[in-house]
Amino acid sequence: MAHNAPGRHYRKGLSLVDVFRLFPDDEAAEKWIAAVRWPDGPECPHCGSSNVQSGAKHPSMPYRCRGCRKFFSVKTGTAMADSNLGPQVWAIATYLMSTGLKGQSSMKLHRDLGVTQKTAWHLAHRTREAWADANPEPVHRPRGSRRGVLRWQGAEQAREQEAAGGPRPGREDGGRGRARLR
Numbered sequence: 463m464a465h466n467a468p469g470r471h472y473r474k475g476l477s478l479v480d481v482f483r484l485f486p487d488d489e490a491a492e493k494w495i496a497a498v499r500w501p502d503g504p505e506c507p508h509c510g511s512s513n514v515q516s517g518a519k520h521p522s523m524p525y526r527c528r529g530c531r532k533f534f535s536v537k538t539g540t541a542m543a544d545s546n547l548g549p550q551v552w553a554i555a556t557y558l559m560s561t562g563l564k565g566q567s568s569m570k571l572h573r574d575l576g577v578t579q580k581t582a583w584h585l586a587h588r589t590r591e592a593w594a595d596a597n598p599e600p601v602h603r604p605r606g607s608r609r610g611v612l613r614w615q616g617a618e619q620a621r622e623q624e625a626a627g628g629p630r631p632g633r634e635d636g637g638r639g640r641a642r643l644r
Contacts, residue, residue, distance in 0.1 A: 481557050490549055495536045507539035508532045541592040547585065553623035557583050 476484070480630050485491040498506065499608045504514045511529035518526040523533035537543050542552050555575060571582035 485550045488548040488550045491553045541588040
């Protein structure tokens with residue numbers, strides 16, 4: 463029977479099983495991240511030089527720049543920097559967060575990845591920040607703003623209004639936590 467409406471059958475992409483086959487261990491995930499990050503070979507995140515020695519003797523930094531003489535890894539200069547989690551966990555978490563229709567909570571990541579909830583929260587927060595840096599939201603000047611402050615649209619605007627003592631959108635009590643007098 464022909465099915466013309468969009469649905470699960472017509473969706474293309476990787477399944478969870480495909481992701482685990484693609485990233486069976488940290489080495490495979492690191493190779494994939496390096497290939498995506500540096501399609502023309504590794505470049506130093508500190509100075510931008512492509513004169514890089516791979517296979518350096520540092521235990522966690524396999525690359526060394528011959529220009530600035532600094533060691534670096536695939537994680538350096540990314541959201542993964544200064545994280546003890548391996549590249550496999552980051553790759554799987556990124557897949558889970560990007561394929562979920564409503565995103566992914568830190569509790570769900572904690573259960574799925576076998577890490578603490580605090581670690582899952584930081585992982586999700588860093589990933590969302592990296593995505594926000596890649597796609598910044600438009601900035602607008604609110605009407606009647608005497609201070610001339612530029613505000614982000616959406617949740618940031620609500621937080622700024624609340625911090626400034628103004629009402630939060632969508633709250634009957636103006637976001638102040640008081641009951642309405644009748």
